Amino acid sequence: MSQTGRRVSLIDVAVRELEVVRVSDVSPAMKRVTLAGKALRAEAFPPFVSTGFDDDVRMLFPYPGETLPVLPETDESGRVQFAPGRRPIARAYTVRKHDAEAGEIDLDVVLHGDDGVASQWAQAVLPGAPMHIVGPGQTKSLPESPDWWLMYGDDTALPAIARLLEELQPGSRGLAVISVAERAHRIELTHPDTITVHWVDRAEHVAEQGSLPEPSDLLRVAEWPEGEPFVWLAGEQSEVQALRRFVHQTQGVPKTAIDFTGYWKHHRHDTDAANER
Numbered sequence: 001m002s003q004t005g006r007r008v009s010l011i012d013v014a015v016r017e018l019e020v021v022r023v024s025d026v027s028p029a030m031k032r033v034t035l036a037g038k039a040l041r042a043e044a045f046p047p048f049v050s051t052g053f054d055d056d057v058r059m060l061f062p063y064p065g066e067t068l069p070v071l072p073e074t075d076e077s078g079r080v081q082f083a084p085g086r087r088p089i090a091r092a093y094t095v096r097k098h099d100a101e102a103g104e105i106d107l108d109v110v111l112h113g114d115d116g117v118a119s120q121w122a123q124a125v126l127p128g129a130p131m132h133i134v135g136p137g138q139t140k141s142l143p144e145s146p147d148w149w150l151m152y153g154d155d156t157a158l159p160a161i162a163r164l165l166e167e168l169q170p171g172s173r174g175l176a177v178i179s180v181a182e183r184a185h186r187i188e189l190t191h192p193d194t195i196t197v198h199w200v201d202r203a204e205h206v207a208e209q210g211s212l213p214e215p216s217d218l219l220r221v222a223e224w225p226e227g228e229p230f231v232w233l234a235g236e237q238s239e240v241q242a243l244r245r246f247v248h249q250t251q252g253v254p255k256t257a258i259d260f261t262g263y264w265k266h267h268r269h270d271t272d273a274a275n276e277r
């Protein structure tokens, strides 16, 4: 059980050798990369499981000049581990959709314009390209019927929020605040009509107000419904930490009702994300 009361199921981790079968534009700043392979089909062993809206896999990238990424090894007890030494170049991505019949997953990758290996790969990748993934290592259930839902995320959290919105029961009340770099990055979302979606366009905010929005202002965009919320926050690490402080200290929401994850850090060249969680 997680601190927020979400039931955690651990999953046998395997390395899965896949191929890019489709690439499409979700928005001008996000590519949907569809990966396929037998290892994602219903009969695969260990099975690929992704029942939680915020499950993630790690894409493994080769070092420059190499064709294969650093791959983990499976020991005699079946545990998958990276050997000490050269660390894998691994990046976390949310499983936007798993189709076990077709043996496919969709990953929605933000093209953030910095020189990240994953972002650059997604910008240029074509069908036929190979990709190794590991995970998900765990999957978390939805919390038991909160009075209402508060979701905040930036562009990187859009895949998880989109999946959560699609999975919510009809009549679920709540507020989703999504901060994107610019208006053109908004996407169509499917959600119960009792959920309000509020978009924040960072470029417009800077043009109009001269600065980026304060984290606490982000969540003051609309009146909060009555009752005890379940709060889910993801995005740039320091922003998410500030939002959590605001939700807990200013708004009085107990920490046990706040699920928060730093999805990326400013000015960070991350070659060993796989070893951090």
Ligand SMILES: Cc1cc2nc3c(=O)[nH]c(=O)nc-3n(C[C@H](O)[C@H](O)[C@H](O)COP(=O)(O)OP(=O)(O)OC[C@H]3O[C@@H](n4cnc5c(N)ncnc54)[C@H](O)[C@@H]3O)c2cc1C
Pocket: 056, 091, 092, 093, 094, 095, 107, 108, 109, 110, 111, 112, 114, 115, 116, 117, 118, 119, 120, 155, 156, 157, 159, 160, 261, 262, 263, 264, 265, 266, 267, 268, 269, 270
């Ligand atoms: C559980 C989890 C799920 C995630 N799901 C998704 C997802 O579905 N889609 C998605 O796009 N991302 C997702 N992320 C975030 C993604 O893993 C990071 O953005 C990652 O750092 C991108 O790798 P990169 O190789 O492109 O850049 P890196 O090599 O990691 O970083 C290079 C530079 O780019 C900057 N940078 C990294 N990401 C961003 C960004 N988003 N915006 C602006 N600058 C950035 C860094 O600060 C650094 O200066 C998720 C992260 C986690 C932990």
